[in-house]
Structure formats: C-alpha cells, structure tokens
Amino acid sequence: MSQSTEDRKLAGRDGAGREDQLAPVPVEWRGSEQEKLAARPSESSRRAFLFKLAVGLNGLVGLVLAAPILGFLLGPAMKKRADNHAWVEIGSVGSFPQGETRLAEYINPTNGPSDGETAKIACWVRHASDGSFQVFAVNCAHLGCPVRWFAQSKLFLCPCHGGAYYEDGSRASGPPPRGLFVYQHRIAGERLSIYAGELPTLYNEACAGSKPLVRLAPVGDEEVRRA
Amino acid sequence: MIDLKKRGLQLFRWVEIRSGMAGTVTGMAEHPTPVSAASWWYVFGSAAMMLLALQVMTGILLALVYSPSASNAWPSLQFINHNLPLGWFLRAMHGWGSDFMIAIVLIHLTQVFLFGAYKFPRELTWIVGVFLLLLTLGMAFTGQVLRFDQDAYWGLGIGASITGSIPVMGGPMVHLLLGGPIVGGATLSRFFTLHVFIIPGLLLSLVGLHLFLVLRLGINEWPMPGRIVRKADYQRNYAALTKSTGVPFAPDAAWKDAVFAAAILLAVMACAFFLGPIGPSGTPDPTIIQTAPKPDLPFLWIFAILAYLPPEMETIVLLAVPPLLIGGLLLLPLIASEGEKHWSRRPVAVLMVTLIAVTLGIFTRLGTYAPWSPVMDAWSSAPVPARYLEHRTPLERRGAMVFQEKQCRNCHSLEKVGGQRGPALDRVAADMTEDQIIRQVLQGGGNMPAYGNALSPAETQALTSFLMSLHGNQRPAMDASEGIKPQNGSHPATPATGAPPVQ
Numbered sequence: 001m002s003q004s005t006e007d008r009k010l011a012g013r014d015g016a017g018r019e020d021q022l023a024p025v026p027v028e029w030r031g032s033e034q035e036k037l038a039a040r041p042s043e044s045s046r047r048a049f050l051f052k053l054a055v056g057l058n059g060l061v062g063l064v065l066a067a068p069i070l071g072f073l074l075g076p077a078m079k080k081r082a083d084n085h086a087w088v089e090i091g092s093v094g095s096f097p098q099g100e101t102r103l104a105e106y107i108n109p110t111n112g113p114s115d116g117e118t119a120k121i122a123c124w125v126r127h128a129s130d131g132s133f134q135v136f137a138v139n140c141a142h143l144g145c146p147v148r149w150f151a152q153s154k155l156f157l158c159p160c161h162g163g164a165y166y167e168d169g170s171r172a173s174g175p176p177p178r179g180l181f182v183y184q185h186r187i188a189g190e191r192l193s194i195y196a197g198e199l200p201t202l203y204n205e206a207c208a209g210s211k212p213l214v215r216l217a218p219v220g221d222e223e224v225r226r227a
Numbered sequence: 228m229i230d231l232k233k234r235g236l237q238l239f240r241w242v243e244i245r246s247g248m249a250g251t252v253t254g255m256a257e258h259p260t261p262v263s264a265a266s267w268w269y270v271f272g273s274a275a276m277m278l279l280a281l282q283v284m285t286g287i288l289l290a291l292v293y294s295p296s297a298s299n300a301w302p303s304l305q306f307i308n309h310n311l312p313l314g315w316f317l318r319a320m321h322g323w324g325s326d327f328m329i330a331i332v333l334i335h336l337t338q339v340f341l342f343g344a345y346k347f348p349r350e351l352t353w354i355v356g357v358f359l360l361l362l363t364l365g366m367a368f369t370g371q372v373l374r375f376d377q378d379a380y381w382g383l384g385i386g387a388s389i390t391g392s393i394p395v396m397g398g399p400m401v402h403l404l405l406g407g408p409i410v411g412g413a414t415l416s417r418f419f420t421l422h423v424f425i426i427p428g429l430l431l432s433l434v435g436l437h438l439f440l441v442l443r444l445g446i447n448e449w450p451m452p453g454r455i456v457r458k459a460d461y462q463r464n465y466a467a468l469t470k471s472t473g474v475p476f477a478p479d480a481a482w483k484d485a486v487f488a489a490a491i492l493l494a495v496m497a498c499a500f501f502l503g504p505i506g507p508s509g510t511p512d513p514t515i516i517q518t519a520p521k522p523d524l525p526f527l528w529i530f531a532i533l534a535y536l537p538p539e540m541e542t543i544v545l546l547a548v549p550p551l552l553i554g555g556l557l558l559l560p561l562i563a564s565e566g567e568k569h570w571s572r573r574p575v576a577v578l579m580v581t582l583i584a585v586t587l588g589i590f591t592r593l594g595t596y597a598p599w600s601p602v603m604d605a606w607s608s609a610p611v612p613a614r615y616l617e618h619r620t621p622l623e624r625r626g627a628m629v630f631q632e633k634q635c636r637n638c639h640s641l642e643k644v645g646g647q648r649g650p651a652l653d654r655v656a657a658d659m660t661e662d663q664i665i666r667q668v669l670q671g672g673g674n675m676p677a678y679g680n681a682l683s684p685a686e687t688q689a690l691t692s693f694l695m696s697l698h699g700n701q702r703p704a705m706d707a708s709e710g711i712k713p714q715n716g717s718h719p720a721t722p723a724t725g726a727p728p729v730q
Contacts, residue, residue, distance in 0.1 A: 076406050076413070077399035084408035105514045114412030116298025118380065121409070122514040138516055143533065144384030146516035148603060153634040154681040159519035160385070161534040162599045162638070162648045164676045172676030177538040198408040199384065201391025202542075203398040 084110050085197040090135070092190045096127040101149050101167065103138075110197045123183060123194065124149055124156070126167065133192065136169050137181035137200045144201065147180065156180065177202070255442055256481070259473035261465075263449030265480030268342070270487035271335035272441075276434060277488040278328040281495065282366075283427065285321040293373070295419035297412040297511070300375035304507045319499035322506075325367050327495050329525045332363050337580055340559075343568025344447035346456045350560035352440040355433055357556045362430045364525065369422035371523045375415055376507035381520035383410045392542045410513075445469060446476070450568035457565055519600060527594030528587050534599040598647035601637040605645040612642045619696055626693025629686045633678065649675060656698035660706050664694050 037043070071078075086109035096102055104125045111119035124136040124147075136156070138146045145160035155172060156165040163174035170179040181200035186193050243249050292311065294303040307314035336356065339345060345353035372379045383405065390404050391397045406413030448454070448468055474480070505523075509515060522530050536544055570577050602609075611627045619627070630636065638648040655664065668690065671677030682690065695703060 074403065076402040079402065079408075103514070103516070108409050108411070110408050112407070112412045114296040114298055114416070116296070116412065117510060117512045118297045118409070118411045120512060120514050122516055138513075139384060139388075142388070142538075144388040145381055145520055146513075146518065148516055150634050150637075152606075152632050152681070153676075153678065155634070155676055157601050157603065157634075157637065159600055159603055160381075160521075160530075162601055164601075166676065166680070173671065173674045175534065175536065175538050175541065177541070199387055199401065199405065199410060201388050201397065201401055203391040203393075203401060 081198075085195055086110075087186070087193045088196050089191050089193045090123065090125065091192055093127075093133075093187060093192050094190060096125050096133070096192070098127050098131065099129045101126040101151065103149070104135075106194070106196065108197060121196065122146070123196075124180075125192070126169075128168075133185055133187070134169060135183040135185045135192075135194050137183065139181060139200055140176060141171070141178045141180060141200075141202070142174070142176040144199070256477035257475040258442055258445070259469050260446040260476045260480055261448040261468050262472045262474045262479070264446040265474060265476075265483065266449065267483055267487070268338055269446065269480065270484045271331055271338055273484040274488045274491045275328060275331045275335055276438075277492060278324055278331060278495070279430070279434065281324050281492060282321065282328060283431075285317050285324060286423070286427075288317050289321055290423060295373070295415055297375065297415045300373065300415060301507055301510050304374065304376075308504055315504050316499055318504035319502070320495055321370075322504055323498040323502070324495050325370055326524060327491060327498075329363055329367055331491065332360055336360060337584075339447075341570045341573075341576065341580060342447060342450050343456070343566075343570075343573070345560040345563075346566070346568060347458050347461055347564045348444055349440070349447065350564055352437060352444065353560045354557055355437045355440065357553070359430065359433050359437060360556075361553065362426050362433065365426050366422060366430065367523065367525050369418045369426065371526075372415070372418040373422055374506045375511050377509040377511060377515065377518045378506070378520050378522070380410055380511040380513060381518065382522055383414060385520070385522075389545055393546060446480075447568075450570070452567070452569040452572050454568065455566060456568060517603075519597075519603070521594070521597070524591070528590035531590040531594040531597075534597070600646070601648050602646040603637060605636040605640075606631050606634040609636055609641075609644045612644075615641065615697065620692070622689050623693045623696050626689035626691065629682070629690040630693055633681060633686075633690070635690075638675075652694065652697055654697060654699035654701065656695045656703040657701040658704055660704050661691060661695055662706070663704075665691050 031039075088106045088109050090104040090106045096104075102125055103122055105120055105122045108115070108119050108121050122138045124138060126134040126136070128134065136147075140147050140158040140160065140163050142158065142161055142163045145158050147156040147158045147163070147165065149156055154167045156167075156169075158164070158174065158176070161175050163176040164172040165176070165180050166172050168179075169182055171177075183194035183196055185195070239249070289307065292303060292307050292314070294300055304318070307318055309315070339353065339356070372383060387401045387405055387410070391401045393400060402408060404414075405411075406417045445465060448465065509518060521527070533541070533545075567573055611631060616624055616627055635652075636645040638646040640647060640651045641653055643651070659667070665687065667673075667675065668682070668687065669677060669679040698704075
C-alpha cells in the first residue's frame with residue numbers, strides 16, 4: 001500500500017497529473033462493441049479450452065524434446081561394455097623381470113581430446129617366479145586410491161585408509177572388501193597387452209558374480225586366458 | 228552542484244515510476260520484526276548470503292581465466308596464482324570464502340535448530356534451508372574438483388568407488404558421474420558445468436525463495452520458555468507480539484547484520500592474505516602414485532569415517548546413512564512443528580547438537596593427521612632410535628635392520644616416529660610373549676598382513692629377538708607355564724630389576 005502512495009507522490013512531484021483531478025475516461029478508451037462481444041463469458045470459456053489444448057500441445061512437444069536431451073545426458077551410461085574397452089600394449093615381456101612387480105603405464109584406449117595427462121593410466125605388472133603374469137589396477141579396491149608396491153615386505157599398501165594386499169593381489173588387511181582388481185592380459189610374441197578402458201570400481205565385482213577377481217575381458221574370449 | 232542533485236533526483240523518480248523498485252525494497256527492509264529478534268544471534272543468515280555474493284563475484288572473476296579442460300586446468304590455476312596480478316588473492320578469497328560459507332551455514336542451521344525457528348509456520352523455510360546446505364556442500368565438492376590437482380583426481384576416484392558400490396545401478400551411475408569410463412576431460416567439464424551453472428542457479432533461486440519465506444512469515448521471535456507454538460494460534464500471537472514490540476528490521480536489527488557481515492568479509496580477506504590460496508597440489512597425472520590424496524576440510528570427517536568402518540558395514544552405511552541424515556533433517560519440522568522453542572525445555576535437541584558437533588569435530592581432527600594411513604616412507608626415513616640398539620646382541624641388531632627393511636615402521640612407531648596404523652612397539656615384549664610375536668608376524672591378523680611369505684626363518688628369528696628386547700622398564704611377558712619349567716629357550720627372561728638387558 002505504502003508503495004502505491006509513494007508512487008503517486010512521486011508522480012505528482014514529477015509533474016504528471018493526479019488521478020482525482022483528471023477528466024472522465026475518453027470514449028476511445030472505453031472499448032468497442034466488438035471488443036465487448038469478445039470478452040463475453042462464453043467466448044472466455046472457448047479460450048480457456050484453447051489454452052488447455054495449447055498446454056497439452058506444449059507438453060507433447062516437451063516429451064519429444066526430452067528424448068534427445070535425455071539421450072545426450074545419459075549417453076555415457078548407455079554405452080556398451082565393449083565400447084569402453086580395448087586391448088592395449090603395456091610393454092615387452094622382457095621389461096618385466098621375473099620375480100618382480102613393476103609399474104607400467106598406458107594411454108587409455110577411450111581417451112578424449114581434452115583428457116591431457118589424465119589419459120595416462122598406471123598399472124602394476126607382476127611377473128611371478130613361476131613365469132606367470134598378473135596385471136593389477138593401481139586403484140585400491142576400497143575407494144580407488146593408488147596403491148604402492150613394497151618389494152621388501154611383498155605388500156601393496158594404500159595411502160588413503162591403509163588397505164594392504166599381498167603380492168598376488170589378494171586382500172591382506174584394512175578396509176578393502178576384496179583383492180586388487182586384475183586386468184585380463186595376453187602375450188603375443190614379446191608384447192604384453194591388457195584389456196583396459198574403464199576405471200575399476202566395486203561395480204565390476206558385482207558383474208563378476210561369485211568370481212573372486214574381475215574379468216575385464218569379453219565373455220568367451222578363451223584364447224586370451226592362457227597366461 | 229544543486230543542479231546535479233536535482234537531476235539525480237529526477238532520474239531516480241523516472242526509474243521509480245516505471246519500476247517501483249525502491250518502494251518495494253524499502254517496504255521489505257522496513258518489515259516489522261519483534262524487538263527481541265534484533266539480536267546478535269540472528270546475523271548468520273545474512274552473513275551467509277554476503278559470502279555467497281562474494282563467492283559469485285570472485286568466481287566470475289576466476290572464470291575469466293580458468294580453463295575447464297583436463298589438459299589446461301592445472302596450468303591455468305598456476306597462471307592465476309603466479310602470473311596474474313592479484314590472481315593469487317582472488318583464488319585465496321574464493322577458497323577461504325568457501326570454507327567460511329560452509330561454517331556460517333552450519334552455525335546458522337544450528338542456531339535455527341536450537342531456537343526452534345523451524346517450527347510452524349516456518350517448516351518450509353527450514354526445508355529450503357536444508358537444500359541450501361546440500362547445495363553449498365555440493366559447491367565445495369565440485370569446486371575442489373575444479374582445482375584439478377592430484378587430490379581432485381583421486382578424490383573423483385573415491386567418489387566413483389562409492390558410487391560404484393550402489394547395487395544394480397552402480398556401473399551406469401559411475402559413467403554418468405565421470406562422463407565416461409575414466410576420470411578425464413569429460414569429468415572436469417561436467418563438474419565445471421555443475422559448479423558454474425547448475426548448482427549456482429539452484430542456489431540463487433532457493434536463496435530467493437528462502438528470503439521470500441522469511442519476509443512473508445516474519446523473523447522468528449526470541450524463544451521464551453512457555454511460549455508454546457500451536458498451529459491454531461501461533462500466527463495471531465506472533466502478529467500480536469510484533470504489534471506490541473515490533474521494530475523495523477532496517478535499521479533497528481539490520482545494523483548488527485551489517486557489522487557481522489563486514490567482520491566476516493574482513494576475516495575472509497585476512498585468511499586469504501595471510502594464508503594464501505589453497506593449492507593446487509601436484510599435477511593430475513594418474514601415473515604419479517606417490518601421493519596421499521585427502522579431501523578438503525569440510526569432507527575430512529567422511530574420509531575418517533570411511534577408514535574406521537568395518538568392510539562388511541561400509542556399503543550399507545555409505546548408501547543408507549546419507550539418505551537417513553538428509554531425510555531426518557527434512558522431516559524434522561514436520562515431526563516437531565509445534566511445542567516449546569526454548570532450548571532449556573528441549574534437552575534432547577541440545578544433546579543432539581552437542582553429540583553431532585563433537586563427532587564431526589573428532590573425525591575432522593582425525594582426518595587432518597590420518598592415523599590409519601601407513602607412513603609410506605617411515606621405513607627409509609626414520610632410523611631406529613639409538614637407545615634401542617645399545618647393549619644389544621648382533622642378532623637383535625640384525626633384527627632391527629629387518630624391522631626397517633620390511634617396512635614394519637610404516638605402520639608401527641618407535642618413540643612416536645612412524646606409522647600409527649598398528650600399535651607402537653616400544654614395549655611390545657612387555658605385552659606379548661615370544662610365541663605370540665612370532666605368530667602375529669608370520670600369520671598376521673587383527674588388521675595386520677601376514678609376513679610369512681616375506682620373511683626367511685633367519686629374518687624371523689632376528690626380528691623376533693629384536694622385538695623381544697623392547698619391553699621398556701617392565702619384565703618381558705612370558706607364558707605362565709614358563710615360570711615352572713627350566714629356562715631353555717633362545718631368549719632367557721630378563722631379571723626383574725627393570726633395567727634393560729645388558730649382555
């Protein structure tokens with residue numbers, strides 16, 4: 001209320017006329033017969049119906065519009081597992097001496113144009129004394145922090161919450177619910193490759209069902225399992 | 228001069244006739260409030276809003292230079308810190324402003340809770356406030372990601388790991404969170420979008436709604452024991468109280484808000500000036516694994532709780548507790564919408580606030596030094612104290628070397644240096660017998676890995692003899708049966724004189 005009073009006061013000072021002193025509303029401002037007819041309640045209900053129809057039409061267009069929007073938004077979640085994975089070479093067999101565990105790195109096969117150095121991923125390669133290979137993700141199975149290998153005590157230790165793993169990746173102690181994530185690997189001639197492309201999380205374990213370690217390879221790819 | 232003043236006034240009137248804004252704003256500012264609410268306890272909301280304004284301003288300025296791409300974000304922050312005049316100060320203000328904002332929002336929430344201000348008819352104001360708290364925390368988390376350094380990179384990994392533990396939907400949700408299968412350029416872009424467009428948009432709209440509700444319902448009166456809130460007559464009673472004791476919010480109460488907001492802004496500037504910008508730490512290179520990632524201060528307590536939860540409880544706690552906590556906060560005003568407002572009549576409320584504050588405080592404090600984390604370089608950087616080597620046999624000294632070599636020190640401290648994940652071993656032989664020590668070392672257990680594979684029999688023997696020499700001023704522990712049979716073991720019990728063994 002105080003606002004409109006204020007307005008009127010200001011208007012008065014500004015030199016504009018005051019309402020109470022104005023002449024009657026000019027005839028041009030009283031509405032034509034045609035306008036009055038159009039404002040009848042029956043006409044009004046027709047427009048109300050048209051309004052509802054228009055809102056419905058808008059809803060329909062909105063639904064159509066939602067399809068590409070949701071499709072774009074959910075795109076990353078809709079990708080097939082195989083789309084995110086590929087075989088990546090991580091080095092020659094000779095660069096991993098028998099009986100040692102070493103850090104290797106590779107460029108993530110699904111990298112994008114703006115990934116920068118985050119496209120580089122590290123993994124632990126264990127060339128066991130019996131000649132077999134194991135390739136572990138650096139990510140702790142607890143919350144994904146990078147585990148470090150301690151050759152002297154033959155343990156992987158996580159800096160975040162103290163998770164510890166034995167040399168074969170199995171859980172030793174601490175909060176991790178399972179052993180280290182293991183990449184599927186294959187050796188072609190001298191070249192060691194792994195099947196990689198996804199950040200390993202516990203969800204992978206859920207997919208593996210009762211298997212203790214993750215299979216990050218397509219099902220049925222038998223010849224790669226010969227390590 | 229007079230002409231200028233007249234012209235200014237004319238311009239003001241021209242705008243005012245068309246917009247009516249000055250009248251509206253004056254009307255709002257002068258809304259009547261019970262004189263008891265013109266209190267120093269009622270200044271936190273406006274201070275939070277002032278901090279939000281500061282964050283918006285400094286954020287826009289930083290966005291002029293920041294590059295939200297995984298390859299350039301880190302260098303662009305270094306550029307702001309080191310190459311732009313006052314860039315470091317702007318970043319520092321934005322970083323400290325964020326910490327201050329979370330603190331003030333939490334204080335505001337506590338004050339509102341203790342003063343019963345969430346009760347009828349202000350339930351919706353509280354509910355909107357809970358969302359504002361969540362959005363503020365969301366800004367802090369996404370902001371921490373934009374500081375695209377090592378902590379941000381591995382912090383995203385932690386976020387993905389937690390998300391990945393959600394049943395059924397985990398995998399697709401990780402990909403949604405990261406914008407792809409790994410932490411990379413797409414991840415940073417979407418956190419930038421969240422931090423700069425989506426969350427601020429929601430935050431500003433909800434602040435508007437929050438403020439509208441405060442104006443519509445009036446500022447909460449100072450609670451008095453016996454002033455009971457009843458839906459039937461509260462609004463009439465509040466109107467009566469405001470009529471008899473009402474004062475205009477501005478200037479009678481607002482001057483305190485203004486003084487406090489100014490003090491807070493000065494404090495942010497002081498922190499920024501003296502303590503400098505927060506980070507960035509090392510480059511977000513995933514192959515640099517010599518790092519111990521840690522979240523920012525507001526999230527340290529979660530980091531600490533995650534260290535202490537037993538593995539079998541973790542997923543359940545992670546997935547169930549946040550919805551329960553948030554649900555509890557949202558439902559509070561609906562459950563307790565009537566009754567006493569005064570804290571002296573609400574002991575459970577006071578106890579809850581105390582308990583939550585102490586819990587958050589303890590876990591945050593623990594998070595700052597993370598006693599659960601192994602000290603990764605203790606084995607090579609912290610020598611065995613010399614007095615633990617004096618008057619020892621060659622075998623015991625060899626054992627001390629095994630102790631260091633096998634990284635025992637990373638989890639066990641000697642003279643308070645080393646990891647705190649396992650117990651300190653300065654007096655281990657006073658608590659455990661030789662057999663118990665051997666068993667513990669070889670088989671592990673109770674959060675200790677088994678070292679059977681990593682120790683040769685000779686190393687085990689040396690290590691055990693060293694550990695058996697650590698018993699402080701007490702006698703070494705021994706099996707009850709050892710007292711009655713003749714001493715024939717490799718380690719004779721030390722005489723009960725309390726002196727260290729002298730060989």
